[in-house]
Amino acid sequence: MHVEHEDPYKAIIDVANAEACDLIVMASHGRRGISAIVLGSETVKVLTHSTIPVLVYRAARAGLSSPYFAAS
Numbered sequence: 001m002h003v004e005h006e007d008p009y010k011a012i013i014d015v016a017n018a019e020a021c022d023l024i025v026m027a028s029h030g031r032r033g034i035s036a037i038v039l040g041s042e043t044v045k046v047l048t049h050s051t052i053p054v055l056v057y058r059a060a061r062a063g064l065s066s067p068y069f070a071a072s
Contacts, residue, residue: 009045016052024054 005011016024026043047054 007045009042009049012042012046013050013052016050021052024050024052026054026056028056028058 005014012024012026024046026046028041028043043054043056047056
């Protein structure tokens with residue numbers, strides 16, 4: 001087994017850069033409060049470290065889904 005990075009967010013960013021991606025699209029579970037802080041979101045890490053724009057898409061709930069957050 002080959003591990004590219006110990007941190008998944010770094011691997012996501014590196015692959016996006018290597019492939020010359022224009023946008024990174026990631027899902028969010030919508031956790032808030034302590035659970036979000038304690039669990040540490042890879043999506044948040046990609047958002048804060050990537051120079052490529054990131055679209056965060058919240059997982060569907062009760063049949064409703066829509067993109068709700070984009071950052072560059």
